Amino acid sequence: MVSTRYTMTRTSETMSNEREQRLAQTFVALSDTLVDDFDVLDFLCLLAERSAELLDVTAAGVILSDQRGGWHPTAASSEDAQLLELFTAQTREGPFLECLRSGAPVAIPDLSAESERWPHFTETALAAGFHAAYAVPMRLRRESIGALTLLNTEAVGVDETSTQLGQALADVATVGLLHQRSVQRNEVLHEQLQATLHHRTVIEQAKGVLAEHGGLTMQQAFELLRGYARTNGQHLSHIACSLADGTINPADLLAHHAFVGLQRQE
Amino acid sequence: MTDERRQQLEAQLVADTTTDGGSPAPRIKALCALATSELAVSGTGATVLSEFDDDGQSPRRGLIHATNAISSGLEDLQLTVGEGPCLDTFSTGGPVLIAELQQASERWPAFTPAALDLGAVAVFSFPLQIGVVRLGSLDLYRDTDGSLSDAQLSDALIVADLMTQAVIAELEGHSTDDVSWLANPHAQIHQASGMVQVQLQTTTEAALLHLRAHAYSHELSITEVARRVVARELRFPAET
Numbered sequence A: 001m002v003s004t005r006y007t008m009t010r011t012s013e014t015m016s017n018e019r020e021q022r023l024a025q026t027f028v029a030l031s032d033t034l035v036d037d038f039d040v041l042d043f044l045c046l047l048a049e050r051s052a053e054l055l056d057v058t059a060a061g062v063i064l065s066d067q068r069g070g071w072h073p074t075a076a077s078s079e080d081a082q083l084l085e086l087f088t089a090q091t092r093e094g095p096f097l098e099c100l101r102s103g104a105p106v107a108i109p110d111l112s113a114e115s116e117r118w119p120h121f122t123e124t125a126l127a128a129g130f131h132a133a134y135a136v137p138m139r140l141r142r143e144s145i146g147a148l149t150l151l152n153t154e155a156v157g158v159d160e161t162s163t164q165l166g167q168a169l170a171d172v173a174t175v176g177l178l179h180q181r182s183v184q185r186n187e188v189l190h191e192q193l194q195a196t197l198h199h200r201t202v203i204e205q206a207k208g209v210l211a212e213h214g215g216l217t218m219q220q221a222f223e224l225l226r227g228y229a230r231t232n233g234q235h236l237s238h239i240a241c242s243l244a245d246g247t248i249n250p251a252d253l254l255a256h257h258a259f260v261g262l263q264r265q266e
Numbered sequence B: 001m002t003d004e005r006r007q008q009l010e011a012q013l014v015a016d017t018t019t020d021g022g023s024p025a026p027r028i029k030a031l032c033a034l035a036t037s038e039l040a041v042s043g044t045g046a047t048v049l050s051e052f053d054d055d056g057q058s059p060r061r062g063l064i065h066a067t068n069a070i071s072s073g074l075e076d077l078q079l080t081v082g083e084g085p086c087l088d089t090f091s092t093g094g095p096v097l098i099a100e101l102q103q104a105s106e107r108w109p110a111f112t113p114a115a116l117d118l119g120a121v122a123v124f125s126f127p128l129q130i131g132v133v134r135l136g137s138l139d140l141y142r143d144t145d146g147s148l149s150d151a152q153l154s155d156a157l158i159v160a161d162l163m164t165q166a167v168i169a170e171l172e173g174h175s176t177d178d179v180s181w182l183a184n185p186h187a188q189i190h191q192a193s194g195m196v197q198v199q200l201q202t203t204t205e206a207a208l209l210h211l212r213a214h215a216y217s218h219e220l221s222i223t224e225v226a227r228r229v230v231a232r233e234l235r236f237p238a239e240t
Helices: A002-033 A040-054 A081-090 A095-102 A119-127 A160-177 A187-214 A218-231 A236-244 A250-256 B002-016 B024-038 B069-081 B085-092 B111-118 B150-172 B187-199 B204-217 B222-230
Strands: A059-065 A071-076 A106-108 A132-140 A143-152 B043-050 B060-066 B096-098 B122-130 B133-142
Touching: A002 A040, A002 A160, A040 A059, A040 A071, A040 A143, A040 A160, A040 A187, A040 A218, A040 A236, A059 A081, A059 A187, A071 A081, A071 A095, A071 A187, A081 A095, A081 A119, A081 A143, A095 A106, A095 A132, A095 A143, A132 A160, A143 A160, A143 A187, A160 A187, A187 A218, A187 A236, A187 A250, A187 B096, A187 B122, A187 B187, A218 A236, A218 A250, A236 A250, B002 B024, B002 B150, B024 B043, B024 B060, B024 B133, B024 B150, B043 B069, B043 B150, B060 B069, B069 B085, B069 B111, B069 B133, B085 B096, B085 B122, B085 B133, B122 B150, B133 B150, B133 B204, B150 B204, B187 B204, B187 B222, B204 B222
Parallel strands: none
Antiparallel strands: A059 A071, A059 A143, A106 A132, A132 A143, B043 B060, B043 B133, B096 B122, B122 B133
8 A cells, every 4th residue: 555655656746747847848949949040830830749748638739810810720740631631620610719719728628529519620520539629829919819729639628737838838839920029010920920821831832842752741741841951950941942942952852861760652 | 701801802893893804914903903992001012923934934023003103113113222021021921011111221221211202101011922932012002100900901911812813813814713712721732732843843833823724624623633633643744
C-alpha cells in the first residue's frame, strides 16, 4: 500500500514537472522565433504543434479571419489532408464559429452528443476519429481575428489549467501575427492578416510543385519545405515563393535535403 | 455574410454595366467606379500586370483605369519613382493601408511629397494576386485623412477579389464566371496549380489558366478539376 501510494504521488509529480518543462521549452522556442525578422506562418505552425503537445490533444490548428466574413485554416500541427479538411469544415459550423460568436473558449468533450446541432462537422470529425473539440478565441481589443482550435481522439473535457494555458497560447499566436511592428496602427492587423493568408496560398502552390516533382504527398512536401527552410535559416514563405515562381529548382530541394522518413510514393 | 455582400456588390455592378455586356475591361472600370462610391474614397485606380508570355516572363505593366486625374497621377507617379503603396503590396503580400500619408515620408521619400502635392491625403492599396500569380493592384485615395472602417475594408477586399476575377477572365478571353473560390479556403486549387506547372513545365499563372480552361471546356467546377489533379487522377496535358 505504502509503496503504491508513493509511486502514484511520484508519477503525478513527474508528470507535472514534465509539463512544466515542456511549457518552458515551448516558450523558449517561441520567443526564439520572435526575432526581428521572422516568418509568421512558420511561427504559427510551431505554435500549433506545441499547443497540441502541451494541451495533450491530438491536433491543433489556427484559423484566421479573411476579413470578408469568411475564415481560413492557416496553420496546423500536421498537414494531413483529412485534418486540414476538418479544419475547413469548422469554418462552416461547429465549436470554432461558436467560440467566435461568444468571444469565449468553447469545449465540446463529446462530439457525438452534438450531431443535431452540427450534423456536418460532427460527422466529418467522428469519421476522422475525433471525439472532442475545443476552440480558444484569438482576440485583439474587441475584435476576434480567429481561434486556436484543438481536436482530440479521446472524448475528454479540459481542466481549468489547460483552459488558461490554451488562452495564453492563443494570445501568443495573436502577438506573433502582429509581427514585430507597432500595434498602435490598427491597420497593421489588417495588413498582416491578409499577408499571412497570401503566404498560405503561396505555400499550397509550392507544396504542389514539390509533390509533383518528387512524387510526394502534400504533407511530405510541406515537411520538406519546412525542413529545408529551417536547415538553411530561411523563411518558409520565401522558400515557398521561390519554388512556385521558379527561382529555385525543386530538384535542388529534393537533392539537398536528406528527408529521413519521407517515402517516395509509387 | 461574405457571399451576401459579394452578391450585393456584384448585382450593383451588373446594373452599372448593362450597356457593355459585362466584358472584362469595362468590368474593371465599373469596379473602380463601384469602389469609389461604396468605400467613400475620392478616387480609385487599378494597375494591371497583363499579357504574360507563355513562360510568364516580364509581364507588361499598364494602367487600366482611374476614376479621376489624381488617381491616374498616383499610378504614374509610382511607376516613375519606383516606390509607393501599390508596389509595396507585392512585397508584403497584403494590403498597404495609410490613413495619414504625411506620416509616410520616411517610408517613401520620393512618392509621399509628390502624392501629397497631387492631393492625396490617405492611400489604400490592395494586391490583385493568387499566391505567386501577381495580376495587379487596386489603389484608392482620399483627400481627407482617416482609416477605412471595418465594413469598408471588407468591401475593398471583395472588390479586389472581383477585380482579380475580371483580370483572369481578360487573360483567358472569355466572359467572367464564378470565381468565388478565390475567397474560400480551397487549398487544393493552389496545390493543383503547383502540380500542373511542373507537368507542363510552365508558370503558376499559366497552370491556373490551364486548370480553368479544362474546367470550362469539360463543364466541371475548378474545385473538381483540382481534386482530380491532387488525387493524381488527372494529368496535364489532359487528353481531350
